[in-house]
Amino acid sequence: MDFGFSEEDEAFRAEARGWLAAHAHPAAERRAWERTLGKAGWIGLGWPEAGYGNRTATLTQQVAWAEEYTRSPAPPRSGHIGENLLAPTLLAHGTDEQKARFLPPIAAGEELWCQGYSEPDAGSDLAGVRTTAVREGPRYRITGQKIWTSLAHDADWCFVLARTDPHARRHHGLSFLLVPMDQPGRIEVRPIRQMTGTSDFNEVFFDGAHARAEHVVGGEGRGWQVAMSLLGFERGVSTLALQIGFAQELERVVRAAEESGAVQDPVLRAGLVRQWAELRTMRWNALRTLGGSGDPGAPSVAKLLWANWHQRLGELAVRVRGAAAAAGPADWSPSAPYELDASQHLFLFSRADTVYGGSDQVQRTIIAERVLGLPREPKGAV
Helix, strand or coil, rough: CCCCCCCCHHHHHHHHHHHHHHHHCCCCHHHHHHHHHHHCCCCCCCCCCCCCCCCCCCHHHHHHHHHHHHHCCCCCCCHHHHHHHHHHHHHHHHHHHHHHHHHHHHCCCCEEEEEEECCCCCCCCCHCCCCCEEEEECCCEEEEEEEEEEEECCEEEEEEECCCCCCCCCCCCCCEEEECCCCCCCEEEEEEEECCCCCCCEEEEEEEEEHHHEEEECCCCCHHHHHHHHHCCCCHHHHHHHHHHHHHHHHHHHHHHHHHHHHHHHHHHHHHHHHHHHHHHHHHHHHHHHCCCCCHHHHHHHHHHHHHHHHHHHHHHHHHHHHHHHCCCCCCCCCCCCCHHHHHHHHHHCCCCCCCCCCHHHHHHHHHHCCCCCCCCCCCCC
């Protein structure tokens, strides 16, 4: 497919750029910003259906919006989990009542979501979840623990993968439930402090939390199928927007190398050139994938490419700084939270890139088994 932007796409891009220039501000309160986006119809562009308070856009227009958003001074999104993960899943598997209840508040930026998948002993092995959901008349009682739950401290709702059949094993007997987070005494959220000093994800404990029976998506026992469908929506247009941010980070690292004179080091200079070339290659690969390559391993290949690329950029960023990259601010105190400069933050944050969203090992296993047709790894293999 010849993936290009038409005159209509460029007009759409100009509209998006103009609106963002007039409304976006990096210090905007993130929940209020979601409502601003929703009021203007910018949430839900990729949904195949309109009528929930959203406008729809073609694939190329979605790319244009994502790129312009990344270039703008707008704050990071808080509503992307509901918009880009749950909403497409409801459109594919939800009942009319579920769509009518949950899609309009997502499109309006009024309700924020988090994802209850990973557990302490079932991270990449999603089929091993131990959180249980027991039917009690018109509702389910949920007990268990989830971890690495992004934005749970701000979320109004959580979609939870839980075991509803205690006698079933692995991916059988699981259900996909929509759970309100405002249940004091039944749901506890504990922030997890990262190396960067921030806490963007959390542990979530469910102690008899309630979910309504009509809020099971896809029917009881079909949670695995629904959960896998959701993961298929996790990467796509957002990959191209991610690369715009990467390009901005690379530009800052190159500029720092030029200003410090570190660019005169031939090894470091070769590393920067490699980063530039690989970023261009990633963009072409992403465009090819969006153009309908039909490659079942494409999302895993993309994840492997950008995660390792970003880690190498973090390493280059601190090499450009030299010894200064290991030092804190002059007024640092052990009793006060430390602050990182841009290169330190990039280096530390990118350490997690090859783990979250499916580790490198998981992505390589997917490619090996689903694309290359290699034998499955033996149970218990290290």
